Amino acid sequence: xxxxxxxxxxxLHSICPEELQEGITGDLIEQYDINRGRNSKLIANWLxxxxxxxxxxLSMLQRRNQYRKPKVTxxxxxxxxxxxxxxxxQSAYYSINYVGLAMGLTCCAxxxxxxxxxxxxxxxxxxxxxxxxxxxxINNRAWFPSIQNIYAERLMDQPFxxxxxxxxxxxxxxxxxxxxxxxxxxxxxxxxxxxxLFDILSxxxxxxxxxxxxxxxxxxxxxxxxxxxxxxxxxxxxxxxxWDSLTxxxxxxxxxxxxxxxxxxxxxxAAEVDFYGVFTIMQLQEGADIEALEDKIVSLDIxxxxxxxxxxxxxxxxxxxxxxxxxxxxKPPGDRGYLLLFSGVALFILIISCTNYINLxxxxxxxxxxxxxxxxxxxxxxxxxxxxxxxESVLLAFLxxxxxxxxxxxxxxxFRNFVEVELTNEFLTSIPxxxxxxxxxxxxxxxxxxxxxLTMTHFSPLKLFRNKNFVGSHRMSLRKILLTxxxxxxxxLGAGAYFINQQLRFIQNKDLGIAKEGIIKVSNAYNIRSxxxxxxxxxxxxxxxxxxxxxxxxxxxxxNYGQPYQAEGHEIKNDxxxxxxxxxxxxxxxxxxxxxDIFEKGTAELPRVSLLVNEKFVETxxxxxxxxxxxxxxxxxxxxxxxxxxxxxxxxxxxxxxNEVVPQFIFVRNGSAxxxxxxxxxxxxxxxxxxxxAIEKAWYxxxxxxxxxxxxxxxxxxxxxxxEERAGKLSLILSTLAILLAVMxxxxxxxxxxxxxxxxxxxxxxxxxxxGQIMFLLNKEFILLVGLATLIGGALCFYTLNAWLETFAYxxxxxxxxxxxxxxLVFLITFLTVSAQSASAALQNPIKALRHE
Amino acid sequence: MKGNxxxxxxxxxxxxxxxxxxxxxxxxxxEEIKSKLDRSVRLSAVHMTLYRLEDKKLVxxxxxxxxxxxxxxxxxxxRLTSAGMEMLKATQRGRISLWNQVPELKxx
Numbered sequence: 001x002x003x004x005x006x007x008x009x010x011x012l013h014s015i016c017p018e019e020l021q022e023g024i025t026g027d028l029i030e031q032y033d034i035n036r037g038r039n040s041k042l043i044a045n046w047l048x049x050x051x052x053x054x055x056x057x058l059s060m061l062q063r064r065n066q067y068r069k070p071k072v073t074x075x076x077x078x079x080x081x082x083x084x085x086x087x088x089x090q091s092a093y094y095s096i097n098y099v100g101l102a103m104g105l106t107c108c109a110x111x112x113x114x115x116x117x118x119x120x121x122x123x124x125x126x127x128x129x130x131x132x133x134x135x136x137x138i139n140n141r142a143w144f145p146s147i148q149n150i151y152a153e154r155l156m157d158q159p160f161x162x163x164x165x166x167x168x169x170x171x172x173x174x175x176x177x178x179x180x181x182x183x184x185x186x187x188x189x190x191x192x193x194x195x196x197l198f199d200i201l202s203x204x205x206x207x208x209x210x211x212x213x214x215x216x217x218x219x220x221x222x223x224x225x226x227x228x229x230x231x232x233x234x235x236x237x238x239x240x241x242x243w244d245s246l247t248x249x250x251x252x253x254x255x256x257x258x259x260x261x262x263x264x265x266x267x268x269x270a271a272e273v274d275f276y277g278v279f280t281i282m283q284l285q286e287g288a289d290i291e292a293l294e295d296k297i298v299s300l301d302i303x304x305x306x307x308x309x310x311x312x313x314x315x316x317x318x319x320x321x322x323x324x325x326x327x328x329x330x331k332p333p334g335d336r337g338y339l340l341l342f343s344g345v346a347l348f349i350l351i352i353s354c355t356n357y358i359n360l361x362x363x364x365x366x367x368x369x370x371x372x373x374x375x376x377x378x379x380x381x382x383x384x385x386x387x388x389x390x391x392e393s394v395l396l397a398f399l400x401x402x403x404x405x406x407x408x409x410x411x412x413x414x415f416r417n418f419v420e421v422e423l424t425n426e427f428l429t430s431i432p433x434x435x436x437x438x439x440x441x442x443x444x445x446x447x448x449x450x451x452x453x454l455t456m457t458h459f460s461p462l463k464l465f466r467n468k469n470f471v472g473s474h475r476m477s478l479r480k481i482l483l484t485x486x487x488x489x490x491x492x493l494g495a496g497a498y499f500i501n502q503q504l505r506f507i508q509n510k511d512l513g514i515a516k517e518g519i520i521k522v523s524n525a526y527n528i529r530s531x532x533x534x535x536x537x538x539x540x541x542x543x544x545x546x547x548x549x550x551x552x553x554x555x556x557x558x559x560n561y562g563q564p565y566q567a568e569g570h571e572i573k574n575d576x577x578x579x580x581x582x583x584x585x586x587x588x589x590x591x592x593x594x595x596x597d598i599f600e601k602g603t604a605e606l607p608r609v610s611l612l613v614n615e616k617f618v619e620t621x622x623x624x625x626x627x628x629x630x631x632x633x634x635x636x637x638x639x640x641x642x643x644x645x646x647x648x649x650x651x652x653x654x655x656x657x658x659n660e661v662v663p664q665f666i667f668v669r670n671g672s673a674x675x676x677x678x679x680x681x682x683x684x685x686x687x688x689x690x691x692x693x694a695i696e697k698a699w700y701x702x703x704x705x706x707x708x709x710x711x712x713x714x715x716x717x718x719x720x721x722x723x724e725e726r727a728g729k730l731s732l733i734l735s736t737l738a739i740l741l742a743v744m745x746x747x748x749x750x751x752x753x754x755x756x757x758x759x760x761x762x763x764x765x766x767x768x769x770x771x772g773q774i775m776f777l778l779n780k781e782f783i784l785l786v787g788l789a790t791l792i793g794g795a796l797c798f799y800t801l802n803a804w805l806e807t808f809a810y811x812x813x814x815x816x817x818x819x820x821x822x823x824x825l826v827f828l829i830t831f832l833t834v835s836a837q838s839a840s841a842a843l844q845n846p847i848k849a850l851r852h853e
Numbered sequence: 854m855k856g857n858x859x860x861x862x863x864x865x866x867x868x869x870x871x872x873x874x875x876x877x878x879x880x881x882x883x884e885e886i887k888s889k890l891d892r893s894v895r896l897s898a899v900h901m902t903l904y905r906l907e908d909k910k911l912v913x914x915x916x917x918x919x920x921x922x923x924x925x926x927x928x929x930x931x932r933l934t935s936a937g938m939e940m941l942k943a944t945q946r947g948r949i950s951l952w953n954q955v956p957e958l959k960x961x
Binding site: 020022023024025026027028029030031033034051054055057059060063 | 879883898928929
């Protein structure tokens with residue numbers, strides 16, 4: 001039918017509501033035909049324009065919105081219906097998808113809990129942003145978290161204008177607090193009466209007013225659990241406690257100190273006692289110049305005999321927990337690297353499960369090309385289709401949330417033990433946590449919805465109808481990239497786990513040159529006040545047959561900051577460890593002597609203190625015969641001493657294997673002396689209980705009021721590798737999880753791919769392809785991808801592992817062959833998964849495959 | 854209540870629509886009015902009236918089958934709803950009672 005003046009129709013097309021257009025234009029054309037029969041062509045044409053333009057009116061424009069509205073809601077119902085029908089039809093794939101994504105999100109949620117907790121240290125105080133701790137470099141060697149009392153006093157007496165509040169406290173050795181006949185071991189801090197400590201730090205009070213608690217001399221603030229254990233029933237205020245030589249009155253009870261504080265105490269005493277090194281906490285004015293203040297403190301006029309500090313750093317209170325560990329920190333700090341590692345791996349897992357999700361979704365969508373084509377033919381706009389796929393993938397992502405929350409709830413106790421941090425499931429209560437999780441889920445949903453939106457909706461319906469599987473029809477499709485990424489991460493995690501654990505085994509099996517097992521370390525030997533007390537404990541202990549040896553000294557694993565020394569003919573150095581002990585040390589700790597009479601003849605004929613050096617020292621200094629050479633300690637100071645080398649002992653690893661063996665001095669005292677370090681006791685490993693009882697009996701026979709603190713030295717040495725140990729375990733768990741996830745993804749994907757290619761397989765079989773050839777065909781793609789992933793993942797892993805191993809002075813070597821081996825392993829897993837899935841397609845009777853349609 | 858009665862043109866369109874049955878679509882109504890009453894009405898006016906009546910739920914519409922005429926476009930076919938039929942009957946009753954008041958015009 002010829003139509004004059006198409007522009008009229010076009011105009012109407014743009015003005016009239018879509019739903020009415022067809023009826024209107026149809027009528028207009030029919031009218032034109034009638035008019036053509038009655039009038040001349042010219043008049044009919046004019047009438048066409050005239051009649052057409054009459055439809056253009058305000059009321060017609062107003063109608064436009066009226067028809068659209070109900071349609072969108074109707075379509076959403078339609079979308080939901082198809083979504084749930086698809087889920088029912090493909091329930092296996094959807095459940096793989098669902099569980100995989102839930103696992104990834106759970107990992108991510110746990111990581112968020114842990115990271116947020118580690119970052120929350122000390123942020124509950126009054127003004128954490130402006131609260132600082134004064135730390136100083138003392139002795140030119142080590143940073144200490146405490147400073148000499150004289151600095152704190154100067155700062156408190158003549159405060160600088162930028163300091164708002166300041167308080168100091170010191171730490172004391174562990175002692176029993178005594179109430180009636182109750183005794184309770186305390187972790188005690190001591191501050192001065194009238195201290196502003198609770199003006200700066202906010203702890204919740206159960207009894208007493210925090211502002212008044214520390215006013216009176218000889219008052220004590222306890223924490224809830226310690227007060228209940230020692231004092232019985234509350235209220236506790238006003239009770240009298242004996243502690244050390246003091247008689248204290250309870251002036252307040254606090255809630256137990258939260259775990260996310262760098263402070264840990266259960267007994268806070270306010271008393272006039274001697275302070276030496278004190279922890280100093282300041283609250284500064286808003287916007288104070290920190291560096292200027294540091295300089296001001298350094299330039300305070302301190303007399304020389306009080307050892308002026310060369311460098312001061314103000315440490316923000318919130319950063320104490322994750323800062324580089326200082327010497328004699330109040331609480332072992334967290335580890336930033338470990339935090340990064342953990343969140344990084346959690347991110348890996350999330351990426352793996354996301355790629356799984358995207359891959360599986362696209363595979364599922366691939367089977368829905370006909371649905372899309374039909375929707376398009378029926379007039380669904382591109383926008384509508386985009387909306388459909390986006391809302392569907394977001395909806396599915398959100399459906400995992402209940403499972404995620406449940407899994408977090410179930411895994412949290414195990415996870416808490418693993419990271420050794422008190423975590424609670426904030427995803428049930430805290431709005432910011434919930435919204436973070438919602439945002440991540442939304443992100444995952446959107447990302448996985450993008451692919452079908454980008455690929456499917458812009459194809460012409462004709463192409464979609466042809467049922468060619470468009471997923472992966474490109475040479476380098478997104479699916480292949482994602483699979484490669486997944487394999488790469490898998491390889492990275494697998495090889496990483498292997499080498500981390502290999503290094504751990506290496507550390508554990510390395511001969512340290514010193515006894516590792518069966519040694520008890522008593523760490524509060526500083527409570528022994530005299531050589532006589534020490535001898536009494538030693539003799540008492542050794543009288544028990546279960547005690548095989550008794551000495552004192554620095555056990556491996558402790559850090560120590562030596563003293564400056566000048567060896568004969570060399571310059572002043574300060575690079576050696578040193579400590580004092582008795583000659584039993586070498587026997588108990590199984591350290592061998594190399595040369596020197598002292599090892600055979602004993603100390604009887606030697607001076608009160610003899611000097612022994614290790615082989616490393618001899619090697620660094622370059623002496624051929626070190627015996628009898630002179631070394632001056634603390635040259636130029638008032639405690640300068642000359643010592644002659646009396647013997648050489650074999651190198652042993654006293655620091656963790658991160659460090660090389662360093663030069664070392666051991667001063668052997670002749671006769672009894674107060675132990676300056678820990679007591680080390682060799683026990684009978686067959687009867688540990690009896691041995692420990694003997695040690696306690698000997699100790700309490702001499703020091704009845706001091707609780708003994710002891711542990712197995714081995715545990716303490718292991719603690720130096722706690723981070724590695726955890727990283728090792730973590731890498732094993734996570735790589736298992738990653739492999740599990742990847743296999744789940746592959747199962748779904750391979751099954752789907754095989755199903756999509758079922759006709760191709762059928763035709764090939766008809767044309768004579770063997771089962772083996774078909775299996776190869778279906779696996780071929782994966783071989784290439786795994787090969788590529790092995791290269792990339794291997795290179796990445798090699799690089800990062802090298803960087804990590806650099807932190808150890810003694811390390812296992814990286815065997816390059818492990819990477820292709822890992823690659824083969826990954827391929828084998830892939831091959832088995834894919835083959836299991838494609839076998840059904842390959843073995844099937846081709847008639848079945850070809851019978852469709 | 855406003856809207857409870859029909860306008861003259863509305864009544865005309867609805868009546869035509871009622872007896873045209875399956876052939877009651879825009880241009881047919883126009884032509885029908887033209888041939889029966891010799892009255893020329895505008896196509897757009899008929900359309901707008903039908904849409905308005907549809908809003909009031911007095912008529913309903915569906916798309917007819919497509920033909921080779923009209924450039925393959927389908928017709929929007931209108932039909933009276935039961936409410937529409939009731940409305941026409943009420944209008945008729947009202948008119949007749951008025952007509953019957955006038956002896957010269959009284960219907961038998």
